[in-house]
Amino acid sequence: MEFPIFQVPYLGNGMTIALDAVLHVIISHGLAIGAVSMVVCAEYMGQRRSSGAWEVFARDFLGFIVVLTTSVGAMTGVGIWLITSALAPRGIGSLLRVFFWPWFIEWGVFTAEVIIVLIYYYTWRKWTGERKKRHLHLGVGYVVTALCSALLITGILGFMLTPDGWPWHKGLWAAFFNQSYLPQLALRLGIAYELGALFAIGYLVFTRRDRQFRREALAFFGRVGLVSLAVTLLAGAWYFTVVPSAFKTHSLYAVMTSRLSQQPELFRQINLGGAVFLLLFCLLALGRSVISARLLVVPALVVAMLFVAQFERIREFIRGPYLMPGYMYANQVLLEETPLFMKEGMLPRSYWYNATAKKADPLSRGAYLFAQNCAACHTIGGINSIVDRVQGRSADGIYVILGHTQEMVPFMPPFSGTDQERRTMADFLFGLADGSIKPGVPSRFTPLSKGR
Amino acid sequence: MNMLFDILLQKPLPDPWLQGLLFTAFTLHLLFVLFTLGTAMLAIACMLRGHWGGSPRAVRLAVRIAGAFMSHKSLAVVLGVAPLLLIQVTYTIPFFTGVTLFAPYWLAVIGLLIVAFLFFDLLARRLEGHRISSLLLGIIGLLCLLIVPGIFVLILSVSEHPGSWLAIIDQGYRLQGPLLSHWLLRYLHVLGAALVFGAAFHYFFAAEDQEDRRSLLRWLTASTLLQILLGIMLYGLLPIRPAMLVNLCLFAGVAGCVLLLWYLFSMGGRADASLSLRTIVPMAVFILVAMLLVRQLIQNRTYLPFTAALQEKSRSHGREIGAFTRESLDRYQSKLAVVYDNGPTIYAQACAFCHGELADGAGPEAKNLAVPPENVAAVRTTAPYLHQILTQGVPGSAMPYFTFLDRHKLDALADYLNARYQTLGKPGPLPADIPAATLSQAEQVYAQACAPCHGQDGRGTPQSSGYRPPPPDFTAYGLTPQRSFEVISNGYPGTLMPGFGHLPEAVRWGLVRIVGGKRTP
Known part of the structure; x- marks a missing residue:
């Protein structure tokens, strides 16, 4: 429609965003919020107990965090935006308008965050004596700005699943403080501090030598980990009570995918196992067991990160056919456009198709219809390949299914096009599945060649 | 633009x-x-x-x-x-x-x-x-x-x-x-x-x-x-x-x-x-x-x-x-009310457009399909076989695989079908008894005309398993006698299953009985 087509070949659009976003969430929650809070706590302990070990630990740990957050953390964060700009410009462009002011304010908050953390980092050795107390205040100030970031971003994320009354009256406040706002905020903070405590324990047991300090600090971070684990689990339960059942019921499939969807018991076992493992780890840390912390902290971090990935996957997946609920489907077609396209056709209204493609060629017609209708989620030959999905179906079967995608697969958007266009795309997909059509440039879906 | x-x-x-x-x-x-x-x-x-x-x-x-x-x-x-x-x-x-x-x-x-x-x-x-x-x-x-x-x-x-x-x-x-x-x-x-x-x-x-x-x-x-x-x-x-x-x-x-x-x-x-x-x-x-x-x-x-x-x-x-705003918002709202966690909903949403609301194979899309959707109400199969069909589909037909519905959902669907149509039951008794001579005639027909594809044991043959669609496994899948008789008489359109309407009616009933008899518990 408005923009030239691009899809990340093989990996697919969704997975590209997901990989970047999960990495970002781990760093932004775990390091920028969680771990820096641990640094501030450690600095406070150092001052209260006049302990050099706490003080030096806090300073060194901060150095590690600053390097990672200002490079990988910052760039994966901007990266989510850069990727969506290229892969879903209409979606991100519309979201930017609905949430223009939160986004703009977020700019100020981000900037403050970066400036404060840089000052906090660079003045650590310089501010001594009386100014040392002020240095600690700086750390607290940073944590406050980081929490403000979380306050702002959560609204936008929650909107994409639970838009409240926005689809009807388009009000910003309802959209921002939507049903899932508070539980999601609590959940994200729980995850942040859980990860923060685990990162701190990892850094502690692998870089510190002082036995007395190690045991003392381990117990402290173990306590933080335990409390945040409890918060995370409670908030997670709370979160899923506010998600509409129509969406929530796909959570299990979101995680297990087609491959494992028939073994639902695995889902429960793995999650239960992960939670119990984290619980035991925190208890062992509380019991000051340095050896078990050394052995288990990396697996514990991996488990916690997998929980993060799982949550984000569920949240992003179950919002199902919508990119903006009640307004735009995941394939960037507006809900109101679908009936129009079904009546009058999608291709005649596609600027880029008409400007560039050979109109008479059914292959490019089919490819373009696929690109616009399906390629937000399906690749050709990569992850979630459409070839696997339609494999074995008859051409008329594909045609029929295309007309009922949203009833048959409740998290799929409808096909937006006339009956004739649906037939064209069905033939295209059938050709892909039986191997008679071979894709040319997978990222642009053109040109496609007819094989032998 | x-x-x-x-x-x-x-x-x-x-x-x-x-x-x-x-x-x-x-x-x-x-x-x-x-x-x-x-x-x-x-x-x-x-x-x-x-x-x-x-x-x-x-x-x-x-x-x-x-x-x-x-x-x-x-x-x-x-x-x-x-x-x-x-x-x-x-x-x-x-x-x-x-x-x-x-x-x-x-x-x-x-x-x-x-x-x-x-x-x-x-x-x-x-x-x-x-x-x-x-x-x-x-x-x-x-x-x-x-x-x-x-x-x-x-x-x-x-x-x-x-x-x-x-x-x-x-x-x-x-x-x-x-x-x-x-x-x-x-x-x-x-x-x-x-x-x-x-x-x-x-x-x-x-x-x-x-x-x-x-x-x-x-x-x-x-x-x-x-x-x-x-x-x-x-x-x-x-x-x-x-x-x-x-x-x-x-x-x-x-x-x-x-x-x-x-x-x-x-x-x-x-x-x-x-x-x-x-x-x-x-x-x-x-x-x-x-x-x-x-x-x-x-x-x-x-x-x-x-x-x-x-x-x-x-x-x-x-x-x-x-012009379409209102309509699409209404549709969005009604979508929020449909929860795919129970058999009736799943059937009505994901199956009925082909198989029909009455499960008689006469859904609105049936007319568009060369291989007509099965009369689900007449199916008599086992739970594992039904699950297999649902998770693998029927190659060569429109019947897709439904692994995007997790096991709980597919089980709910199977329970619903069974409660309503006895889908997980046996084929049931024939309307009338068949004389022994006719039955042995039917046995011969089965061996000559049916076994090459369906196999003497009813499980199909290595060759026929590559047909699109392949024949079903009679040991786990059958139809009510009435529907079975229909298929034997008229064939199954769009597949290699021909009609045997030229055989005497009694022989066809004999075939129904033979096919039903292949079923193991």
Whole structure:
């Protein structure tokens, strides 16, 4: 429609965003919020107990965090935006308008965050004596700005699943403080501090030598980990009570995918196992067991990160056919456009198709219809390949299914096009599945060649 | 373009405000971008001169310069949030079009900057001493870093030239001709500016003595001269005749540059003199603002009329789809009420359009299918076999696999079918008894006509398992006698199953019995 087509070949659009976003969430929650809070706590302990070990630990740990957050953390964060700009410009462009002011304010908050953390980092050795107390205040100030970031971003994320009354009256406040706002905020903070405590324990047991300090600090971070684990689990339960059942019921499939969807018991076992493992780890840390912390902290971090990935996957997946609920489907077609396209056709209204493609060629017609209708989620030959999905179906079967995608697969958007266009795309997909059509440039879906 | 409307073209603020904010935010962002790039280039230059030109002093300067990288790059990134937001909101269509046309490059920015940042942070810690590793870190980091402004300039240049978009696609998503030269000069102009601002910054904050300062002054002077040269060439390649206001700003900027050069030369001559921060900062800010105003004014001349035309078309499209707003909101609301966690809902939504609400195989789509949907009410199968059909589909027909519904859902569906139609029961008794002679006649028919595909044991044959659709496994799957008789008599359309209507009715009933008898519990 408005923009030239691009899809990340093989990996697919969704997975590209997901990989970047999960990495970002781990760093932004775990390091920028969680771990820096641990640094501030450690600095406070150092001052209260006049302990050099706490003080030096806090300073060194901060150095590690600053390097990672200002490079990988910052760039994966901007990266989510850069990727969506290229892969879903209409979606991100519309979201930017609905949430223009939160986004703009977020700019100020981000900037403050970066400036404060840089000052906090660079003045650590310089501010001594009386100014040392002020240095600690700086750390607290940073944590406050980081929490403000979380306050702002959560609204936008929650909107994409639970838009409240926005689809009807388009009000910003309802959209921002939507049903899932508070539980999601609590959940994200729980995850942040859980990860923060685990990162701190990892850094502690692998870089510190002082036995007395190690045991003392381990117990402290173990306590933080335990409390945040409890918060995370409670908030997670709370979160899923506010998600509409129509969406929530796909959570299990979101995680297990087609491959494992028939073994639902695995889902429960793995999650239960992960939670119990984290619980035991925190208890062992509380019991000051340095050896078990050394052995288990990396697996514990991996488990916690997998929980993060799982949550984000569920949240992003179950919002199902919508990119903006009640307004735009995941394939960037507006809900109101679908009936129009079904009546009058999608291709005649596609600027880029008409400007560039050979109109008479059914292959490019089919490819373009696929690109616009399906390629937000399906690749050709990569992850979630459409070839696997339609494999074995008859051409008329594909045609029929295309007309009922949203009833048959409740998290799929409808096909937006006339009956004739649906037939064209069905033939295209059938050709892909039986191997008679071979894709040319997978990222642009053109040109496609007819094989032998 | 004939379909732009919607939220995508709404403005959260009046245009002058958006442009004012964009200008301010972009200026701040660019300032730190220039510091970052300049810092990186100067640090590497000093490092090379130090490590390979045998000047330990240059290494020390390189260390101090590189030390500033962390702050500059962090601020450059974070200050970029607002300009990115504002340009996407102000110049939505041209900007996103530029991005999508060169999407692979755009996406590469993430990886390039992560590598560049990590390498430079590492470099700053180990520049002294580690010659080879710091060379590698520095060169790779610098290359990654320097590609990025090239990509941003590319996206901006392309989005400012809507007339070139179709040609870019025709050329296989590449730049050619005058636009390529324009891009190259503009890119070099950014790098030159980075050297000017980087050298000026480090003149005051990294140089420790007069010799450091002299060296940075040389960089500053040379890059300012280079900027003037590049600027003249860029001006010559401007796509449109610049307006009066543009020329005015440009004149002011050039005057500022000349003034700066004069100041630099007058200071460079004297051994003991040094530049004053209070003189340089206003000059640099003045030049930056004037030149960026030139940039934005030129940008507006191509963007604004283009965007206005789009908005007009978008409004007409908006009127068209406006007729469907109510309907689609109602549909959205009713969708929220449908929960796929129970058999009746799943059947009604995902099965009935083919198999029919009464499960008689007469759904609204049945007429479109060469292989008609089965009369589900007549199916008599086992739970595992039903699950297998649901998770594997029936190849060669429309029947898809339903693994997108998890096991709980498919079990609920099976329970529902069984409760309503006894789907998981046995085929049931025949309407009438069959004489032994007829039955043995039917046995013969089965062996000759049916077994080649269905197998003597009813499980199919190796060959027939490749048919599309393949025959079902009679030991686990059957139909009610009535339906079975129908299929034997008329065949199954669209499949290799022929009709045996020419056989006596009693023999066909015999076949029904034989087929049903293959069923194991």
